[in-house]
Amino acid sequence: MPKLTIDTQYGIIIIQDLETVFVNEYYAHLYGYSSASELLNSIDSFLDLIDPSDHPKAIDNYYQTLKGDVLPRGRSFRNRDRHGREFSVFAIDHVIEWNGKPALQVTVIDLSAQERAQQQLQENEQKFKQLITNSGQGISVHRDFKPIFVNQAWVDLMHAPSIDAVLRDVNLLTLLPEEEHANAQSRYQSLISGRLSGAKTVVKNRCFDGEIRYFRVYDSLIEWDGAPAVQAVIEDVTDRVILEAKLRQLSVTDPLTDIYNRRELDRVLNQEFQKGQRYGHPFSVILIDIDHFKVINDTYGHDVGDNTLRAIANTLRDTLRQTDVLGRWGGEEFLIVCPSTDLTGASHLANTLRSRIANLALDVTKSVTISIGVASLDTDDTQVSDVLKRADRALYDAKRNGRNQVKVDRP
The missing domain is CATH 3.30.450.20 (PAS domain)
Structure with missing residues (x-):
């Protein structure tokens, strides 16, 4: 899993199967503990950090967010640390992958000072x-x-x-x-x-x-x-307002490459699919895989692998049109959603991207290539996964036939 890169002024807790699997130091200090390890060793569940009256709501929010029934959102609530001090926090939830399984990451900031100022303003x-x-x-x-x-x-x-x-x-x-x-x-x-x-x-x-x-x-x-x-x-x-916007951006961004994460890509895909079904608007997807990426990691180390991912993400982003949506699909795969774009237009864009990456100068690995699969919405598609499956099939053909090429799935 990519290393967390969030600013340490924010508290971070990660919950998996209703168990606390990670907290950062700021989060521990916020709740009155001297360190993250002390907090983890002192509680049986993240529910120990929450007022008992809020336990049902917290459990329900956990399961609904993991299922995707609830979108990430900011919320404010009151809390009490281990010494009885009451404080208010602003929190935003989003789903991440932790040790290969979905987990809920909650980012919090102490709003006690702001709340006291606001309360004083209202009272006066x-x-x-x-x-x-x-x-x-x-x-x-x-x-x-x-x-x-x-x-x-x-x-x-x-x-x-x-x-x-x-x-x-x-x-x-x-x-x-x-x-x-x-x-x-x-x-x-x-x-x-x-x-x-x-x-x-x-x-x-x-x-x-x-x-x-x-x-x-x-x-x-x-x-x-x-x-x-x-x-x-x-x-x-x-x-x-700027802080809330930053937290919202963090919830939809891949921390390593600073492009959209898979959750946000899923939202855009479903949005474009619904437009296509309802209004007949075309859209295409471009699925990208870095060729021999495991060799890069094994030969040069994961730091070089991470730098390669960032360099490719930046090049893709700089090449795309303003309407295209780029995100990290997982591992060394990227996905581009191209609204109002037919197969011909998406194929042309994919070839441009392949060429730009092939000519990308890297410090250590010198060069890298990508394989690309392209597919567009078809009248026979009943769900968005149909488009993705065809793009994945085209990508497989590109890799099987020698890599560093674009394959298009034509209905």
Whole structure:
């Protein structure tokens, strides 16, 4: 199995058959243990780390995630370490292979500080309180997105030139991406009409200096100078949004090659197959195997083998079109899903890839070649595995007939 390369600031636990088979040091420290080995020797099951009331939910999540009934998702929950300290974590689950069998990897980060700050913010807020100009929170009041009040904290968060400049000639709607305008206008109308008393959302903003930041916005209906208006309290959550996006990316990425993993490829394959079945959209798959890869590992070592995998993945990625989806299918195999591509187009792309790899200059192994099988969706295919089987058959023909070549499965 490839070595875990996740940043050590995140806690990692791997669960297999409901048993804890691995934790990293950060995870152990988070739960009050001096080392990973001490934690593993002190518990009978990962359930010992979870509040008993959450045991049924944890077991159900484990089996559903392994079966693929539940997609990887971020979630926050409270926990207690061995010394009784309560803390909150943000966790995301995804399925990996551990010692040849499926396992559940959970990546966690301690959110206690963020939760305390958020709780303090919520406790201090009063929906209809009089706005205080020197508040530390970014506050604006507007009617139909024309600001009638902003405080200095809002100006600082939005990197605006001044309060006067904002009040003079700014439409708050222009700070949002155009695709979000309809949602923002709908939310405003619901608030101003009284159908909605308050709303909380995360929005992407382009600040006055052009920087993109993410804000959690608490909207509420207030009375301002005797008429309804919308008050917006903003909180910069850019770092958290970026962290969540990074964790989501980790859940669909092969850690060695930094391309998609098999789970994400399965999702894309099923998506394209459904499009093909429903709308008649063509798609093709390109299955790639590195020739004599075992010889590379045996002769030069696994570090060179890993570097070879990375170099090939990078070359494939740099050669593909923007719409193509590349991932590691397993071991030394790669799979490319080519949406809206017929057999001729996929065959042409496969030959280009084969040529690029054959001419790839490597430091130690000097050269490497690949064998490729190509197949496209056929009207007789009843499931996505039918396409994959034909691509695998074509790949086998390419290897059997001398390697370093492309074989196409023609219906």
